[in-house]
Amino acid sequence: MTTIAGLVTPEGRTFLAAERQSTSGDDNRSWTRTTPKLIDGAAPMAETTVGRRTRAERDRHAQPFGEYVMGVTGPSSLIDFLRYDWTTEATPDPDDDQDCDRWARAVAQAFTEWAVEGQPVVLEGGHLDAIVVIAYAGRLWRAVEHGAARIAPWPSGWALTGVGSGGEYATGALSAYIACAGTPDYDPEAPLEAEHSPAGFLRGAVRIASEHDPFSGGGHVDVVEV
DSSP states (O other): OOOEEEEEOTTOOEEEEEEOOEEETTTTOEEESOOOOEEEOOOOOTTOOSEEOOHHHHHTOOSSOOSOEEEEOSOHHHHHHHHHHEEOSOOOOTTOHHHHHHHHHHHHHHHHHHHHHHSSOBOTTSOBSOOEEEEETTEEEEEETTEEEEOOOOTTSOEEEEESTTHHHHHHHHHHHHTTTTSTTOOTTOOTTOSSSHHHHHHHHHHHHHHHOTTOOOSOEEEEEO
């Protein structure tokens, strides 16, 4: 119950965005506005592999975003545990497409096994109640359970995705924003705070999704560049 959106520009800049509303129940009766849904992949730590962190490793976990970022839909309890207990092996060679795809699939598989083992977040039939968007080195993957599919760019060079209950709204809005990329005010190299920029497009798309999807909102949109 959320909106996650990702964008890669023709210049190779990579962004993820998410709103912060967290709801409880299909009737949206109980919710908070303070749940971060973009998870720092974190720099690799010595003697760690995919899976849980030790307490010492959690203490060393820095706040700035690392080499890759994960946007997570699903139960807020899963997001909380992922923020503090998750780490991975070293990231792959950013110039090797096959290596990157293998790494993304390994992250998806390890995440699924870790979540199912440690958290009560499986649906009936054993399916994980979560979708993850992975952003790394000019690429986006949509990970569902044990698979990770890379988001292919359009002929124009843009790659985009939207997931969660507001994902389709965000995808449609983002597509419309991209059509404005040829206007004089647009700056492909502008910082995150700029309005007429890739980050501004992404922020606007998530805000539009939040207006239409009752399970998204919170008033604030987090946008990070990887």
